[in-house]
Amino acid sequence: MKTRTVELVVKPKDPHFVGDGFRVHNFIPSGFRLDMERMNPFIMMDYNSKFHFSATDSPRGVDVHPHRGFETVTIAYKGKVAHHDSSGGGGVISEGDVQWMTAASGVLHKEYHEEEWAKKGGDFQMVQLWVNLPKKDKMSEPKYQAIKKENLNRFKLPNKTGEVEVIAGEYNAVKGAASTFTPINMFNARLEKGGKVDFSFPENYNTVLLVIEGSVTVNGTDHAPTDHLVLMANDGENFTVEASEDALVLVLSGDPLNEPIAAHGPFVMNTREELMQAFHDFNNGKFGYLEN
Template sequence: MLDIVIEARKASLAPGMDVGRILPFRMRRMVGPFIFMDHAGPVQVEPPLVHNMDVLPHPHIGLSTVSYLFGGQVTHRDSLGVEQIILPGEVNWMTAGSGISHSERFEDPAALAGGNLEMIQTWVALPEKDEEAAPAFDNYKPAQLPIFTDTGVWMRLIAGDAYGLRNDVKTHSPLFYLHVQLDTGARFGLPMEHAERGIYIAKGSLEVGGRMYSAGQMLVFIKGVDPVLLAKEPTTLMLLGGEPLGERFIWWNFVSSKKERIEQAKADWQAGRILLPPNDNLEFVPLPEDKSRPAGSPAPQALS
């Protein structure tokens, strides 16, 4: 029934900003087109340290970044000139394509008060035909994201299609991505129409096939099975997956079907050929040296 259980690993992005990193994992690099997943928060820092948490301008190629908040707010600025505050329940979908840079800044100390900031960051790899697409950015409001409720079940479709739900979030390949909340004792199943399916337990715990699973674990299921998920307490899940795209290489913030394209992206960032956000261009994240990294292991990624 289960293909693999992935435990979130701690990754430190900045002082006060530790995240749980779920994907990529050495034994399971992707789930459908999803190649990266971080869970940040709940985060609480003192006001003088808020600036230290900022994710400075950094580049991407060959992927879409997807930002989704449970609480707090984040200001996005990118090299297209977009400036967008993302709030809980919204979706920021940024397609890097041939190359983009962006920053994420925590500019409202009140948004961090009481450990309120909590977000999920994912990367969706692009099909080969779209890897060099023009960069784009879209923000989607909660009213654009359909919600379904049933006894003990609440869910929002973030992107793609599942359970008969669809929305207008622009994607490049067949996928599904949902935020699900279950009451204690609620039973739930996975969408059957997608080849690869994963569940990340953000809060709470589940019983699946007589075994218990808890927050910080991702369950990846083999194709064709129809598991019953039983919530043992109030539980928050992120469901994701879709059709596999084939092998992808990942280094730092770059994803591609071709190793040489990643080498080109490294050179482009170092030479300044990937522009900085025009309204956030006084500092940036330099290309990592990473000389001590064993061959074949991924470099550390930025938050998104």
């Protein structure tokens, strides 16, 4: 088995607001060789690094917007988000929870800071990913997977040096709580200072690490501080992450979809014609109704 090397360590770009509730650094797609084709099936990553929101009686967030052709995955590290959609789904994503929404054939969606949390304010930190769907599944029925923190399985590292929380995929025979359309590994690695963890994924899987807290060294050579992204090359299987200080790292690795990508705004399809159909369906009310 060959070592997978680091292709790039990427510092966060200047943040921007999505709505008025999410102050994000966009990593995917971007000009850092992190375009949709290179990172497929991970076609978007917005990272709300730790940011303090003041108390308010009017919860901040994002108004009603459509999605079609992919899945959104929201991982809550700090803060709470309430969400609703046009198919009648909704709920609250609390600290440590994961919300996996399969938009597929289309939903209208809105998300806001949870009302009681907003009244108090506090630190807010989250990741939102878009996971591409294969052509055969893009027009399937929308669905939700609301995964609570307590239902996530964990692998404890030796000598109490940390743990790997498995959201999707499998780590050392510990299986993730989320079901996926294609092979995807999604882990939170929590490491004590000096803690070390080994990962192994097929060489062709596109793989990135996002340092949520602390700092780490990959393969003993490449240093990645807080809020930095590590793009791993597709040149091997195995790599090691060691914590320079107490650290939390989001680990993503997935089998790329070798299909065309046609993306515009909130729609990700395979052809321009399918994109035009998505806009037509949205404008004609076929995504249902959701009040702002």
